Amino acid sequence: MSSLDPIQLANELHDGVIQEMSxxxxxxxxxxxxxEKDPVAARADLDRIKFQLRETLxxxxxxxxxxxxxx
Amino acid sequence: xxxxxxxPIRILIAEDHAVVRQALSVMLEMESDVTVVGEAVDGEQxxxxxxxxxxxxxLMDVRMERMDGVEATRxxxxxxxxxxxLILTGFGDxxxxxxxxxxxxxxxxxxxxxxxxLIEAIHRLVxxxxxxxxxxxxxxxxxxxxxxxxxxxxxxxxxxxxxxVLKALARGLRNEDIARELVISEKTVKTHLTSIFSKLQVExxxxxxxxxxxxxxxxx
Numbered sequence: 483m484s485s486l487d488p489i490q491l492a493n494e495l496h497d498g499v500i501q502e503m504s505x506x507x508x509x510x511x512x513x514x515x516x517x518e519k520d521p522v523a524a525r526a527d528l529d530r531i532k533f534q535l536r537e538t539l540x541x542x543x544x545x546x547x548x549x550x551x552x553x
Numbered sequence: 554x555x556x557x558x559x560x561p562i563r564i565l566i567a568e569d570h571a572v573v574r575q576a577l578s579v580m581l582e583m584e585s586d587v588t589v590v591g592e593a594v595d596g597e598q599x600x601x602x603x604x605x606x607x608x609x610x611x612l613m614d615v616r617m618e619r620m621d622g623v624e625a626t627r628x629x630x631x632x633x634x635x636x637x638x639l640i641l642t643g644f645g646d647x648x649x650x651x652x653x654x655x656x657x658x659x660x661x662x663x664x665x666x667x668x669x670x671l672i673e674a675i676h677r678l679v680x681x682x683x684x685x686x687x688x689x690x691x692x693x694x695x696x697x698x699x700x701x702x703x704x705x706x707x708x709x710x711x712x713x714x715x716x717x718v719l720k721a722l723a724r725g726l727r728n729e730d731i732a733r734e735l736v737i738s739e740k741t742v743k744t745h746l747t748s749i750f751s752k753l754q755v756e757x758x759x760x761x762x763x764x765x766x767x768x769x770x771x772x773x
Contacts, residue, residue, distance in 0.1 A: 502572055504573050504576075508573070509580075
């Protein structure tokens with residue numbers, strides 16, 4: 483991201499953070515359903531969720547840093 | 554469509570964001586009566602895979618590169634008529650609801666629907682039912698209600714008399730019947746019709762009738 487106008491920012495949020503959050507929601511749904519049936523697999527789900535959360539947090543930080551640099 | 558008596562419901566996922574596609578796939582694979590038979594990254598691939606796999610249902614994203622979900626739905630209707638299409642809409646996609654209905658979609662769900670909602674929607678669509686999530690249904694009804702609204706429709710140029718002639722025409726009346734009903738000469742009816750065709754920019758009687766029906770000037 484070299485320079486972000488409002489449209490680019492919207493696209494960045496739509497294609498990046500919003501999709502990742504949607505996926506996280508689905509992963510949490512899966513985890514919740516799996517917890518009773520298969521606790522071992524559920525633990526793997528949780529690891530995936532933590533990994534995804536870190537990724538998403540990283541992407542949000544990148545955007546924030548970028549917006550601050552613009553000022 | 555093969556319901557559960559022929560084995561699990563076979564699903565194709567068409568979604569361009571890998572992270573969402575995988576999360577959907579993992580979630581659906583947990584269900585014993587559902588199986589994901591394919592994953593497409595855009596509308597074109599969805600069509601190719603649909604022809605190849607003949608799934609019971611396609612989970613269709615709206616915004617995709619190359620070919621979007623609405624266009625893919627339109628094409629799939631002709632190619633895989635038995636496949637149900639469930640549109641998953643994200644933020645900002647609401648404006649395409651009516652287009653997707655016209656393209657042949659059977660159901661609409663928001664991307665942040667719960668797994669229970671998604672599974673229920675899949676089962677209902679495969680049974681031949683339709684489903685629109687309530688918040689989207691309101692939006693869809695608004696779109697239907699306003700679909701004929703144009704800022705300055707050309708029929709506004711019709712005189713009250715021409716409008717009467719057009720309505721009589723749409724009821725299937727012949728020129729002599731219209732003349733009798735409106736107590737005017739047949740020649741005057743013809744003059745009105747020529748003017749109507751010109752103002753509505755249509756070729757003849759049948760196109761004028763179609764225009765009248767499309768714009769809600771007459772009910773059938």
